Amino acid sequence: MTSPAQMAGYASDGLGYKTFPPDAVVIPADADDLARVIAVLKGVPICLRGAGTSLSGGPVAAQGGVVIHTSRLRAIRKICPEGLWCEVECGVNLNRLDQALAPYGLCYPPDPSSGPVCTIGGNVASNAGGAHCFRYGVTGNYVLGVEVVLLDGSVHRFGGPAGGRGRWQEDWKRLMIGSEGTLGAFTRFWLRLTPRAEKAWTFRATYADLASTERAIHGLVRHPAFPVAIELMDPRAVALVESSSMAMGLPKDHFMIVTEIDGPAALVDRRVESVAEVLRSAGSKDVQFGDSPEARKNLFQARKAMGGLLGQISPDYLVQDAVIPKRALAELLQLIYDEADQAGFPAVTVMHAGDGNLHPNFLFDSSKPEELEKVEGISKRLMERVVAVGGTLSGEHGIGNDKSEYMGMVFGPDSLRLQLAIPQIFNPRHVFNPLKVFPERRFAA
């Protein structure tokens, strides 16, 4: 595909306001086809694309060239209930995998909120996380093996399930996880599975001030029930839900925490009261909880609705993905609020509070160039402060080309030299995904 209209559809990822139209798009029919395409493409940059939900400018042709879209590699090839693993193609959608595992009583735990659409390929390439990763860990914890097509079209398998078939190869899967399409094209994965939790309870509590909210978070992270998720919404986020059609009677000026415990029914049923008590004793006068699927859905709904609601009220939003030490939360929230007020646009903040992954969303209008410039200025100052208090750039969205300029803030020259040495081996001319992660990764024909 090469027509301008066709390129328009592939010009951006989840950051719709930043466009990089490719020169051509290929949709391979299967993995062999994909390897052939890579083998014959010479002298052009190649960018792999899953569902294009990245929020960091990952799956876009930043330097032109060809986008390879994996949308047709969507076979779940094997589910092995005895070995607790499955084999999937890179374009398999996360929620569809979950549906396929459910009848076996199995689960693949990483759960980015983009589950209804994102692909396992994109998840592995950006080492995706999600609400439940506080307890279960992120994508990388569940990858047993990766099949990769390298620059010359050769196919390699790194790692695999225990006792896997075929010749053993280097266990370099850790290099591949989180490589954001800069080392090669993934075609297949072997993923570790867990038994599905028998039962879960979901809790929701509101707090009048940040101090009591923080008390609740500290209480939860140390609680022996070991919550699977601890999600925080700031008053702006709560107000946003309350002024939408999803209003559920929450106080608009309060913080809100959503948390969940799961495990064997007999065990979690006994822990419900003590978790509720942690939430109450931290200062909440409104703690709700439930274990039926509808109740749980309602309790989680406000948190899940955020991304969409932002879209309803603002032409664009810039979301950051900082990871911060929990003690710095008050300081950083204040900085976010001050910056947003000064610039004149609102910020709506949510956080995977368990692991300190903070997502402030700045609402702006990209059709006004001065607004984009302003919001990027804020973003930069915020990230500087995040690093200064001991935090880092990205918890789950990846670096892409949106945050590549910030790499020097966290990594010293030595570390950068080592990190850049790896693409030097796999992808010396930066054919795969140039300008991503490191701004100096420029494709040269």
Next chain:
Amino acid sequence: MKQTAALPQFDPLSACVHCGFCLEVCPTYQLTGDENNSPRGRLRIWREEAAGRLEAEPMTDFYTSECVGCLACETACPAGVPYGEIFEKTRHEHVATGRFKPKLELKVAAMAVGYPALFNLALTPVRALRSLGFLPHPLVFPGRPAVLESTAAYARRFMALRKPDGPRVALLTGCLMEAMFREINFATVRVLIENNVRVVIPDDQGCCGAFQEHTGLDGVEALRAKNRQAFDGHDVECVVSNSAGCGFALAKTLDGKPPVRDVLGFLGGLGIKPRPRVAGNARVYVDLPCHLVHGQKADGIPKAVLDATGYEWELAPCAKDCCGSGGIYNIQKPENAREILARKSAFLDDAAGEPVILATSNHVCMMQWNSARSLVRRPFQVHHVIQLLDPGEKALLNS
């Protein structure tokens, strides 16, 4: 700790945030894997063209023509993008400016439905053939319609005989439904009257306009104006429709005056009289029309209503996914429609039960399912759910 900058007001028309949640539910994306053939892709292309950043080109016309109009993307969209509205406007514009040419037979049919009496008359031979058991086309499903008596006359007759005194509703009889598949209207009248509902059939009602909407042709407004007049002043609780697509189009037209309800949803609220349990091995698979769940945004068909059929039933796999009918999509894009149907109907081959019945609540979906006979290896029946609730004429008169 407070911010001063105020939250902006909600604006449903403010554009899509590019989250992609609509991709996995879109039948044409599923079919092709091409982002341009998805809601997010189409919206992007249209917006680029509207902003003057993209010239009008054949690929834009092609991707616009590929959309089935199932509206699954509206249900999936967390940002409330009114895709259907935007799509309808774009399609109409493409037809008006010659960028897209609907097939000739569709143009003729669109013109004909504007004249219900003539349309009814012209299709008399088809009704006659069906009533004799001949099926002139793979899309035409079996049934025994009355050839001459209209639904309006039939309803008057049964109202006089049974004199129900419950809630009063108007029935939308539809154009194709009345001209070709009248037996479903008759069954609807019987079920309503059996449940003590007073049925009014406004004589001057016309086509709901869905046909024009689907083809992008002119004339929707005239049809809407006619129906606004026809359904005005009958002192009814609501208008009921037995076709999800027509009901959806009429709901947009009447805008709550009076409200339009799907007949099965309406019956669900009444506490419906059940049919006796069906003995044996028969099993009903219920498919949900897109314009019921994504258009009218109903949860589905009420469980109480499906239980009342007396059959063992379950939802068909992927019941909320499109069957490929798309009103007229199966005529405009037969290859796509067939592939969508092939994937959706594959389960029937190994489905439990004998006989196997596929039941839905929209005649155009029934037509599409009927055409799956050449894809599915085993025999199966296609019915409207209302037909499974039908007491039959004799029983109704004797009860």
